[in-house]
Amino acid sequence: MAEITPVPLADLTTLRVGGTPLRMVEARTRDELISALQEAWSQGEPWLVLGGGSNLLAGDEPFDGTVVLVRTSGIQRVEGAREGHVRLRVEAGHNWDALVEYTVAAGLAGIEAMSGIPGSAGAAPIQNVGAYGQEIVETLVEVELLDEATGEVETVSADALGLGFRTSVLKQHYGRGAERSGVIVSITLELQDVGAGDVSVRGAQLRQALRLAPDAAVSLRWIRETVLATRAAKGMVLDDADPDTHSAGSFFQNAIVSASFARTLPPECPRWPMAVEIEPVTVIPLAAFDGVVPPPVSVQPDVKVSAAWLIEHSGPGKGFRLPRSRAGLSTKHALALTNRGGATAGEVAELARYIQHRVQSEFGLLLQPEPVLVGVEL
Incomplete structure (x- = not known):
């Protein structure tokens, strides 16, 4: 890991606000990320993990602790997928939209409606990101989690993350902390291998957003391009x-x-x-x-x-x-x-x-x- 000269969080967040932290560390590998967090935790100082900075409103006062910039990246195919599906393990710092672009090019369906969402892959499960009725809970298999309580990396199934509407056990909601404190090191998704041809579009909300009839079939590439155009028109x-x-x-x-x-x-x-x-x-x-049917x-x-x-x-x-x-x-x-x-x-x-x-x-x-x-x- 590399300790770098702290810069204002306003320079690193999409809202362009936030004071300068006391200390800033850049982690470009999995080992650097783990080491940086273990060190911060061992010293008992405030800490903040920052990926794409797209889901954060940071205060104007200096952050009195360590900010760890997650700059890891990489996509790897792994075993264990169901027939007709492919599993991908993605490093936490990998750009989310770059991941979506990769899956669409590979003909893998499941996250194409989430094109254009800013941020990193590791942040996606924390609030169960979604768009147009499609959510990561539908494709997430597991995450590798560096647990603050133990300082160890463990594999946690998606079922154990409490994924709900824009929430999980890892998310700090306004007014209360996370149910479980830790940092995602990697995520594993299972996506359907549909190829480059046209496929039917599941979900009424997505069909409505894309203005498609219930029986319409389109390519993943068309869905991605249409979603990107729709989001761009909304400034998203x-x-x-x-x-x-x-x-x-x-x-x-x-x-x-x-x-x-x-x-x-x-x-x-x-x-x-x-x-x-x-x-x-x-x-x-x-x-x-007895001859009486109770009302439903x-x-x-x-x-x-x-x-x-x-x-x-x-x-x-x-x-x-x-x-x-x-x-x-x-x-x-x-x-x-x-x-x-x-x-x-x-x-x-x-x-x-x-x-x-x-x-x-x-x-x-x-x-x-x-x-x-x-x-x-x-």
């Missing part, structure tokens, strides 16, 4: 010249609410059921049948609702800025809080609090931040 593909991309992506999570709460929202608010609703079946043993009990699945729609219909629209603030909503997508040039973390946080207040006042729902917040309060 990094571009140094475009302030709309100087963000942490979607700052607020699409909210998961009960079906009954969803019915209190305007019918125009986009929503997607989190599970298929199945009609209940009642089985009564013949010997116990319907259990309705939770519903995901659009945070972007809630924001725009609570007052703040695309391009909204508070007076004298250098932070603002993207002019292309109301879910992205952006740095319009020289904004501080405090200004971004102020805007986030205002939006939370407006949505809660209008719809009775408190939006939760998606990025990890370090040294910042909402």
Whole structure:
């Protein structure tokens, strides 16, 4: 590993905010990454792992600890895949979109809808990244995890990571720490080997985003190019010249609410059921049948609702800025809080609090931040 002269986190994060850490280490190999973290943990100092810096809002004050820059890379085919599938082991620092590009070129399906998401492969399972109804939980097999409690690397199955909607046991949610403290060293995905030809597109949300009929078949390459174009139109593909991309992506999570709460929202608010609703079946043993059939009990699945729609219909629209603030909503997508040039973390946080207040006042729902917040309060 190499200890380097610390630079402001504003230079390393896509939101372009954040103070300078006390110490900074660059890890380019697996062994360097493990060694750097073990050393930081042994000294009991604050630590922060930084990959692509795309899901972080860091405070303006200096970070009083060590920042480890994960610069590992590499993709390796490994054994154990089901028939018709391929397993890939990917180093934690590997660029996520470069990984997606690799899989599409190789004809491997499963993560193509997540094209254009910034960040590193090792960060993807932490918040179960996803886009257009496709999530990494669908393809993740396991991770190699450097556990802070033991200082050892262990293989952890995807089932043990508590992967849910933008969450896992490794994620630090706003207001509480991670359930398990550690750093992902590598991830293993199992992808379907479909080749370069056209394939059917699973998932209503993805078909809707791509404007495809239920029976449509397209190539992985077409899906990737269409998703990239769609994200670019929303300012969700990094571009140094475009302030709309100087963000942490979607700052607020699409909210998961009960079906009954969803019915209190305007019918125009986009929503997607989190599970298929199945009609209940009642089985009564013949010997116990008394001629009365109890009414069925319907259990309705939770519903995901659009945070972007809630924001725009609570007052703040695309391009909204508070007076004298250098932070603002993207002019292309109301879910992205952006740095319009020289904004501080405090200004971004102020805007986030205002939006939370407006949505809660209008719809009775408190939006939760998606990025990890370090040294910042909402």
